[in-house]
Amino acid sequence: MPAARRIAHLDMDAFFASVELLAYPELRGEAVVVGGRSIHQPRISPDGTRVFARLRDYGGRGVATTSTYPARALGVFSGMGLMKSAQLAPDAILLPANFDAYRHYSSRFKAAVAAVAPCIEDRGIDEIYIDLSDHQEDSETLARKLQQAVFDATGLTCSVGISPNKLLSKIASDLNKPNGCTILHSEDVPTRIWPLPVGKINGIGPKAQERLHRHDIRTIGELAATPAEQLVSLFGQTTGRWMHRAAQGIDDRPVVVESEPRSISRETTFERDLHARDDRGELSTVFTALCLRVADDLQRKGYASRTVGIKLRYADFQVVTRDITLPGGIADGARIRQAAGLCLKRVPLTRKIRLLGVRAGGLVRLSEAAQDSGEAQGHLPF
DNA sequence: CTGTCATTAGTCAGACAG
DNA sequence: ATTACTGTCTGACTAATG
Numbered sequence: 010m011p012a013a014r015r016i017a018h019l020d021m022d023a024f025f026a027s028v029e030l031l032a033y034p035e036l037r038g039e040a041v042v043v044g045g046r047s048i049h050q051p052r053i054s055p056d057g058t059r060v061f062a063r064l065r066d067y068g069g070r071g072v073a074t075t076s077t078y079p080a081r082a083l084g085v086f087s088g089m090g091l092m093k094s095a096q097l098a099p100d101a102i103l104l105p106a107n108f109d110a111y112r113h114y115s116s117r118f119k120a121a122v123a124a125v126a127p128c129i130e131d132r133g134i135d136e137i138y139i140d141l142s143d144h145q146e147d148s149e150t151l152a153r154k155l156q157q158a159v160f161d162a163t164g165l166t167c168s169v170g171i172s173p174n175k176l177l178s179k180i181a182s183d184l185n186k187p188n189g190c191t192i193l194h195s196e197d198v199p200t201r202i203w204p205l206p207v208g209k210i211n212g213i214g215p216k217a218q219e220r221l222h223r224h225d226i227r228t229i230g231e232l233a234a235t236p237a238e239q240l241v242s243l244f245g246q247t248t249g250r251w252m253h254r255a256a257q258g259i260d261d262r263p264v265v266v267e268s269e270p271r272s273i274s275r276e277t278t279f280e281r282d283l284h285a286r287d288d289r290g291e292l293s294t295v296f297t298a299l300c301l302r303v304a305d306d307l308q309r310k311g312y313a314s315r316t317v318g319i320k321l322r323y324a325d326f327q328v329v330t331r332d333i334t335l336p337g338g339i340a341d342g343a344r345i346r347q348a349a350g351l352c353l354k355r356v357p358l359t360r361k362i363r364l365l366g367v368r369a370g371g372l373v374r375l376s377e378a379a380q381d382s383g384e385a386q387g388h389l390p391f
Numbered sequence: 392c393t394g395t396c397a398t399t400a401g402t403c404a405g406a407c408a409g
Numbered sequence: 410a411t412t413a414c415t416g417t418c419t420g421a422c423t424a425a426t427g
Contacts, residue, residue: 024409044413072413087409090411106413133409133416212418214407245420274415316401326412330403366414400425407418 015148016264017126017139018170018178019155021118022187024135025075027165028114029104033059040080040101045071045091049103065099067091070278074106078187111135114163121162125154130264136182138175140264152190176260177202179211198258203230210255217244217252232256269372273310274320275302276366282324285358292365297342299367300349304342307369313338315371317348321356322364330368331355338373345369 021027025043030036033051046069049062073094076085083098094101115134123129128140141151148171159167166188170181173195180202181191193201207229208218220243226232232240233256241249254260277299283292307314317339318332331352339345349367 046413070412072411074413088412092411094411096411135409212407216406247419271417272415276414278413318402328404332402334401364413368416396427398426400423402421402423404421405419408416409414 012142014173015141015144015171016173016175016178017141017152017155018175018182019122019137019139019159019167020169020182020186021135021159021165021167023075023077024114024165025106025111026077026080028110029107030077031114031164032110033061033104035059036061036077036102038079039077040083040085040098041077041104042073042080042085042091042094042098042101043076043104043106044074045069045103045105049105051104061102061104063099064091064095064101064103067095067103069280076101114165117162118159118165118167121158122155125158126151128264128266130266138178138264141171148192149190152192156188156190174258174260175262175264176211176255177258180205180209183209195258199230202258203228203233205229207232207256210252212255213252220244229256270310270312271372272368272370273303273306273312273314273372274366274368275299275306276320276364278322278364279362282361282363284361292362295365296349296353296367297346299365300346301342303367303369304340304345307340307345307372308375311375312369312372313340313375314345314369315339315373316369317345317352318368318370319349319352319356320364320366320368321362324361324363326363329356332368332370334371338371338375340375 026041029041029043042064045067049067051059051061054060071091073085073087073089073091075087080098080101083101085094085098085101111134119129119137122137122139126139126141126144130138132138144151152169152171155169156167159165168182168186168189170178170191170193172178172181172193177193181193184191206227207213207221210229221232226235232252237250237253240252243249244252277295285292315338316332316334318330320328320330322328333348333352335348339348
């Protein structure tokens with residue numbers, strides 16, 4: 010008989026901000042926000058102390074990527090526009106994001122976890138699922154071991170949830186933050202999960218939450234008590250059934266140790282909104298650069314793309330996408346640029362544009378790609 | 392021959408998450 | 410008023426195929 014499933018979710022505490030605090034320990038306890046467009050590096054003053062930019066000094070477009078807990082106490086959360094954040098916390102310190110450092114600490118904490126428990130599913134830069142089913146120690150011991158290993162390797166704290174499945178563990182890891190540990194069993198669902206708001210379920214975002222609220226469904230318990238048919242009629246077959254099961258704490262998704270990427274993309278928001286009529290040159294330069302970066306990413310990772318697409322965000326925030334599927338995979342800049350150019354022709358260019366993006370989907374491994382050179386569709390039989 | 396149904400691929404928008 | 414970037418998935422719709 011196989012061991013009962015036991016799965017951990019491990020989430021680094023305020024990850025980006027905490028990495029910054031390793032570099033700038035004098036900021037511990039301060040309201041610090043990470044984000045913006047990277048032109049506010051700390052300076053060294055004549056007396057040798059570091060001088061940091063304040064939120065009130067920030068001018069341009071940008072959002073808070075993360076904030077320390079003191080900044081959160083002032084109402085500044087990730088995703089919030091920096092202009093709005095500056096109103097709430099003008100004296101908060103603003104640091105540019107340093108993704109190289111975050112990737113470095115990400116690898117370190119994942120390696121530390123792997124030394125304790127090797128069956129890991131990557132969920133982005135700052136969190137992972139771990140399958141502990143084959144381990145003998147009790148969950149409390151394992152959780153503390155994981156946290157100690159992460160702290161020894163990085164000097165950073167994390168929070169851990171352990172339960173029979175990913176859904177419950179994800180909720181659990183958030184129940185006791187920072188540096189917390191929560192262990193849940195199936196029997197705990199009515200007491201520990203049902204009182205929580207529906208938005209605590211990973212996958213129920215602001216829109217679904219609002220629709221549920223309109224039907225007087227606010228807690229996970231109320232969701233669990235809603236007939237599956239009603240949820241299906243509200244959200245469709247797949248999502249409705251999933252939601253109903255999730256509310257009972259049921260989730261049989263496995264921990265996926267490795268997976269292939271589905272798409273690779275690059276996009277950028279301009280300093281000011283651009284118009285195809287007045288800013289042709291700039292738009293064209295950026296567009297080509299994005300195509301080259303996507304091509305470079307494809308080649309470095311060893312993929313070719315069969316579906317190339319573009320994305321535009323107009324000044325009013327409306328988003329349009331177009332894509333094109335090709336007979337064979339491509340990975341070089343010139344042909345990505347050509348395909349993306351065809352997409353661009355199908356989009357109205359009468360309004361000002363705020364963002365431009367290029368995407369490569371339908372990925373095939375470069376080693377197996379047909380290396381389509383325009384004749385790979387085969388010769389006609391006559 | 393025409394209509395219907397099932398299935399699949401392609402396209403696009405939108406929700407969600409880290 | 411303000412709202413990054415990268416990536417995944419689902420639903421709705423259309424077209425093609427059988």
